[in-house]
Amino acid sequence: MLDIGLIRKDPEGVRARLATRGATATEGLVQVLQADEERRKLVGEVEKLKSERNTISKEIGGKKAQGESVDDLMAGMKEKSDRIAALDRQVAEVEVQQEGLLLSIPNLPWEECPKGTSPTDNPVVSKWGEPKKFDFKAKDHVALGEALGILDFTASAKISGSGFSVYKGAGARLERALINWMLNLHSGEHGYTEVSPPFLVREASMVGTGQLPKFRDDMYAVEGGELFLVPTAEVPVTNLHREEILTEADLPKRYVAYTPCFRKEAGSAGKETRGLARMHQFDKVELVCIEHPDRSMKALEELCGHAEAVLQKLGLHYRKIELCAGDLGFGAARCYDLEVWAPGMGQFLEVSSCSNFRDFQARRMGLRFKGADGKNRPCHTLNGSGTALARLFIALVETYQTKDGKVEIPETLWALLGTKTIG
């Protein structure tokens, strides 16, 4: 959520920065300013009346206590109260309107965000490793996995339909080993506190991180309740400190959490849907950081480095790209994507998205810290996948496949997996 004070103070500056996201990003700006002006006018009016009412009510109390007549004071009080009630209703109405508009306006891109309007404008920041070369025709993970009996798409389709997966045997164990290994890495070596959060969250939490109200169609809602299945651990974990005022000494807060992620993926049918690449349910280990505004850009580099460490330790070729303003997610001010090379599919797959939201989410969830000057300011929040499973699984089995259809597992996972080779 943008700061209404900033919009009021510099509407043209805000408009110009939002416009770098694309033409539709500035929708609602005019209306939100109108609502703000209307709201302040009404509030001024009603508070003056309330002040008068408070004064007279006290006088009535005092006179009654001394047995004096209060008839003259009572005259007109009912009308005043009715007028206040009517104005209060108007204020509430305008507030709801203003809040709704503010919640639907995306974040301001970082001042130095790459310009651009589509994914093709995203600059490649760096590459790590080399694409794996084979002296045979590399299979994709679907062919490999089904032949090895570690993936069963027939079963998952039967149980739940398309967009779901069944891992079996060494496949299931590999999934679990990867989750454990990543949690151990981030909590043990990168200084994150491990959290195991709820997988169902209330609407307010989804509003806090920005999924709602705008992206309701992408979320799974529990029938009859107001709970939603988490689309990412970012939601429950960032909301750990919702409506809190932290001290500067509390910052940074770093959390790592494993959760399954549930996404409807509405409108993405047919794109990248082969095998495990796009699921309605997938596992993910997520990194979350709550930081001081002065340090959040540095924290983004660190957090992204922690995600990169996963790919490096597994010896997987990947590239790091920075999203241009036009490709930035709704709440992000700056974002890096990590894309791992899947040699069987012959393409890069996004396994991590590391974003700095600055104060956008913090404003929505009332997450503040008390500064040295005693003033409360919104914290900055960041998160990044560290990393997403399914696609990591794809890259791993496709990269380490052998000519005879086996998979040779990197040494880092041997102990947790209990074997060096699958097949």
Place this chain on the structure above:
RNA sequence: GGACAGGUGCCGGAGUGGUCUAUCGGGCUCGCCUGGAAAGCGUGUGUUGGGUAAAACCAACCGAGGGUUCGAAUCCCUCCCUGUCCGCCA
């Protein structure tokens, strides 16, 4: 799911219609005192919105939302949460 008891400030804990400007105690801040500390004394101590150059000042907030009233922490309704017991259950 059922019954009962609760939810007040940083913490404990009063307050059942009117100077509540939320008693009191503890904690913490700053100051005095002291060689230094403790004790003691004094002082201050929330959030949000409006307002202002900044203040002053004003309004709202006693779990949340409605209602009654000139006036609500207090009375009424709905909901949420916590505790205890019962039921159910991994």
